Amino acid sequence: MTAMSLDETRDFLDREFPQLNDGVRAYHLEAVGPLTARMRLDHHERFLRPGGTVSGPAMMALADFALYAAILANLGPVALAVTTSLSFNFLRKPGTDGLIAVCTLLKVGRRLAVGEVRITTKGGGDLVCHATGTYSIPPR
Amino acid sequence: MTAMSLDETRDFLDREFPQLNDGVRAYHLEAVGPLTARMRLDHHERFLRPGGTVSGPAMMALADFALYAAILANLGPVALAVTTSLSFNFLRKPGTDGLIAVCTLLKVGRRLAVGEVRITTKGGGDLVCHATGTYSIPPR
Amino acid sequence: MTAMSLDETRDFLDREFPQLNDGVRAYHLEAVGPLTARMRLDHHERFLRPGGTVSGPAMMALADFALYAAILANLGPVALAVTTSLSFNFLRKPGTDGLIAVCTLLKVGRRLAVGEVRITTKGGGDLVCHATGTYSIPPR
């Protein structure tokens, strides 16, 4: 069980972050669960770099977004949670397919939530990026 | 002296990363120097988050881009340098003005270049984000 | 299969890093496998902080050491591999028992190896520390 269902979390994200999908809907929350969330980034030319690979910033946005979705789903609508730190290791070229980001929360404390995010190509395969991040949780 | 002038670095970035400024020109390389580069992100609605602040991903793209510009200007056109890691501490709300990112290279080795990036609001003031990052340099 | 067996990796570490266990043998390599290594830090007063918990630096040394052991076991005796970056999230108080660090290599490239390390209390239970790190691999 999570504090918000998949549909509730999606609606909240659409309302609060309309810019993320402006013009083209590319970020899709696929699943939420206890301490986890899974988000997909579809292929779109806007996210590509020379050589046809997905850009680093598009992957960083995906990881940040997946982490936020996992926190939202598990804590409820904490609109004011803010990212305090993010660290990325870029491991392989992502190719041109879409990407899947799976976030697992490592800690949900009263003040901080810490999670890791593993990004793979949509068809599966090796990690293309590993991220860890921290959100500050406002007092409730 | 740098390996590429400001204009040469700008031209290279425009050619290699047209997507970054597609639709709206928001990222501007303002200066390059020995081990440094300065890049500006202008205000644009596309980069805003609820509350009107610049989004984390827009700042992360800015830092990555400033680091790449500093490497380019100092090493010459190494189109295939790739980001291997990036770490961010988000320190304060960035507000709605544009942002300035100043990158300083801490090390330029044969295989790796490491730099830090300090992001402030355009009008000056406290740091809003501190980043460090590593690029892998292809054999030359 | 790994490039070096558990005993070979242990012998190499003892020869190359005698200081790590000087006075008291506290760091024990427990297992190596494809892309993994497991290392134990036994309880010892030298590693404690006020309140009786294992110190951050003792955990950081454990993570660095476990990552190095995983690289050694998988690549063979690369004595000159050097740590280029390490990032830690400290998640919970470690208590006074020994600690177990499990390292998984996320990438073993020609020039860089990247891994993550999960540290738990010896008896099991929640993560106390999560680390990621990068080693530079000398040309072979």
Place this chain on the structure above:
Amino acid sequence: MTAMSLDETRDFLDREFPQLNDGVRAYHLEAVGPLTARMRLDHHERFLRPGGTVSGPAMMALADFALYAAILANLGPVALAVTTSLSFNFLRKPGTDGLIAVCTLLKVGRRLAVGEVRITTKGGGDLVCHATGTYSIPPR
């Protein structure tokens, strides 16, 4: 002005962290100031690695300790401040001389303090290590 003087900060550290200097006094707090602290690590065989360089863990302990000293001096005796994250880039071989760590606090918030630490060889020269870290500040 700082909340604690250099002598007060030293006394506090000696009382709270006797283990850091057990056997041999190697870590010396040299100066504190507004948002800063400087700490020295003297040469000692215990901290050396093959090739005669100071070990990564000894540098990580130095950075963590310098960051804690800067927080203490600036906030007063917050014994229960705890490290929540640390990130290191190791830039050059440190050699066998002692090391100097200069910490600058980038943010001192109500709940989090963030700082960076620059480590150079005692005689001056290039950076050998750059670190950033976050401490959680207990409610006061």
